[in-house]
Amino acid sequence: GAGVSQSPSNKVTEKGKDVELRCDPISGHTALYWYRQSLGQGLEFLIYFQGNSAPDKSGLPSDRFSAERTGGSVSTLTIQRTQQEDSAVYLCASSSGGLANNEQFFGPGTRLTVL
Amino acid sequence: AQSVTQPDIHITVSEGASLELRCNYSYGATPYLFWYVQSPGQGLQLLLKYFSGDTLVQGIKGFEAEFKRSQSSFNLRKPSVHWSDAAEYFCAVGGTGGSYIPTFGRGTSLIVHP
Numbered sequence: 001g002a003g004v005s006q007s008p009s010n011k012v013t014e015k016g017k018d019v020e021l022r023c024d025p026i027s028g029h030t031a032l033y034w035y036r037q038s039l040g041q042g043l044e045f046l047i048y049f050q051g052n053s054a055p056d057k058s059g060l061p062s063d064r065f066s067a068e069r070t071g072g073s074v075s076t077l078t079i080q081r082t083q084q085e086d087s088a089v090y091l092c093a094s095s096s097g098g099l100a101n102n103e104q105f106f107g108p109g110t111r112l113t114v115l
Numbered sequence: 116a117q118s119v120t121q122p123d124i125h126i127t128v129s130e131g132a133s134l135e136l137r138c139n140y141s142y143g144a145t146p147y148l149f150w151y152v153q154s155p156g157q158g159l160q161l162l163l164k165y166f167s168g169d170t171l172v173q174g175i176k177g178f179e180a181e182f183k184r185s186q187s188s189f190n191l192r193k194p195s196v197h198w199s200d201a202a203e204y205f206c207a208v209g210g211t212g213g214s215y216i217p218t219f220g221r222g223t224s225l226i227v228h229p
Contacts, residue, residue, distance in 0.1 A: 004158070031215070033216075035219075040124075040221075041221060042205065042219045042220055042221035042222055043159075043205065043219040045216050045217075045218075048215060048216055050215065056215075056216065058216075059216075091158055091159070093158075093159075101147040101164070101166050101209050103149075103161050103164065104159070104161070104217070105161075106151075106158030106159040106160070107158050108156065108157050108158045109157075109158055
């Protein structure tokens with residue numbers, strides 16, 4: 001597609017369940033980022049993928065969070081045993097390279113609600 | 116470590132009035148600076164960016180920003196606001212010191228009165 005897509009757009013789950021959030025970056029973009037946006041907060045960095053390099057997982061808040069990127073394209077963010085504090089909008093972004101001056105292209109986000 | 120401060124959580128302006136959104140950063144050298152806009156229910160879209168050169172940067176939708184090294188600021192401006200400009204605005208500093216992870220401010224919510 002022309003832009004970054006994310007699915008689902010909304011996800012409601014019960015506390016303790018696992019969820020998977022999907023991100024399809026712009027074709028050819030080697031860098032992919034996941035962020036979390038809580039109400040009234042800025043963007044909290046979660047994880048960064050660049051090409052075939054090991055991902056930067058320094059932003060993951062707990063070991064319940066994990067992400068993978070298959071074939072250098074689609075990425076899945078998994079949250080295990082969800083908690084109410086995990087409720088937020090999860091944004092994915094991609095860029096053409098991993099340089100600090102590259103523009104990021106964002107998807108519309110997945111709104112996660114944990115009941 | 117780099118940081119970004121957007122001191123205004125909310126800004127309210129009348130349609131047609133001028134706008135200035137403030138952004139201050141903390142970093143020793145000249146950083147890469149960005150302004151993004153987020154409309155309700157959507158992802159972030161780049162308005163403009165500064166890397167070097169002319170300190171006054173023109174962006175999309177009639178926005179501009181000025182880099183002032185002495186004040187560590189990168190304020191966003193628009194001479195005449197339209198109702199469609201109502202959105203959340205984020206200032207960001209590009210990854211520095213070898214990091215590729217940008218740092219985002221907490222955002223400023225722009226409310227436009229008719």
